[in-house]
Amino acid sequence: MIAKPELFAAVLAAASVCAAAGTAFAASAKPDLTGAWWATSVADRLQPQGGGAIPFTAAGKAAYDKRQAEQKADPTVDRTVHLCLPQGVVRAWMSAYPFQVLQTTAPDQVTVMFEENRGLRPIRFRDKHFDPELWDPSYMGDSIARWDGDVLVVDTTNFNDDTTLDPTGLPHSDKLHVTERIRLLNGGRQLEVVATIEDPEIYSRPWSVRFTYDRRDDVQVKSDWVCGEQHRDVSSVRRASAGR
């Protein structure tokens, strides 16, 4: 969604972005997350890292039960699947399809392109979010990042209400705040994402989920997903019954 036109110019003028001097390739001592990445197993339901139950508030549990009943009665309620809308955060990380990461210095950002549903997520090295009064809520939210040693720490807010956190319908409110710690493992052969979910209306405390992906230099991520058409074979991706 685009911001209101009269406000757009203002926020854009205020935003210091792009066209920065310096090389366009990522050229720093920090890890380069660029590459094609693909999960080896996926699950349909988020599982808290370390086990245990999802810490719902009473309102959160009621919202989840209601959503599950609605999805059972009418699967098209899950617009993410039915209309192939962007999956949002954290759900996009649960995809059985690969994604591309491009890490650049001009623009100074890490961009994640998800093959499934054509998801696009710019993660900008900025120290504050765009003003939510001027910047419309979106599927992927507004992501800003910084390095903590070799870990990319991503802070995301300002989500729209057209996503759920996972395919089972885990809900979120407009208070959703996701913090991700992303790093390379095993000499860069794997990528780890640990996402911490905070949403005081739905969850009684922050809780985390973990994902890992293999680097796949042999894979070219596709950019034009059309809903309901044949997509790449993902039969090699294991469907796990529990979290990863």
Added chain:
Amino acid sequence: MSFAATLLRGALMGATLAAASAAALPAAAAAPAGDAEAGRKAMSGLWAGFNDQPRQAGGDSVINNRRFPPDLEAIMKPWVRAGYDKYKRAAETVVDKEPPTPDNHCMPFAMPGENAAHGFGIQFLFTPKVTGLLIQLDSEWRLIHMDQQHPADLKPSFLGHSVGHWEGDTLVVDSVGFDERSQFSDGVLHSPKLHIVERFRVNAEGILEETITYEDPDAYTKPYVKTRKFKRLEEPFQEYLNAQNNQLYGCPTADKGASYQPFR
């Protein structure tokens, strides 16, 4: 017509497509002004397409908004011409809604028609092996595989498969493998042989120029060349999704797929 689609058409139909047909693919720039690093640096940032030519006469009627420059019409082979004529008849006779097009069915804006959207941004993401091209309209993106060949067994797709290399400070992108439902503009078809070469370079005035050569011997009697121009936008790339809001014909769904088929 959606706001975004209107903008897209404005850009597509305008004389930005100050087009010239060419007998062959353009030769490499004779004397590149800089190197790839200079090219990457010059192209960084967000760019928006603009027209520097007067709009074509004919106002804003549906059909005139969709008219492609006569020089493309002039080189259509009969089957392309026939499909286009069917489309135009539908556009003239359907009063309560637009004739079917990919974009009013929520299909990707796609190549060959994509990224000219007036006022919407495009942005390059340069990495050594892959160049990303973000397209703000509908939050689309292309991946350009640098210094590689096209795979032999390509499945047709709306954006095709793109490989790129640098000639001096010019980014040269070669694309094949297009889905036959993608279009130059509403009702303007191509064959599976469509081959597109784009040459991107920032000129001395700071304008990004994209010279595009379309070759499709099964659909057009000779190659077609046009130049698009882009101005720098001092703003961040923002998520913008138009397609999902289209109520005209409905969007493709997971259970039924897409219903769109072009006029033939």
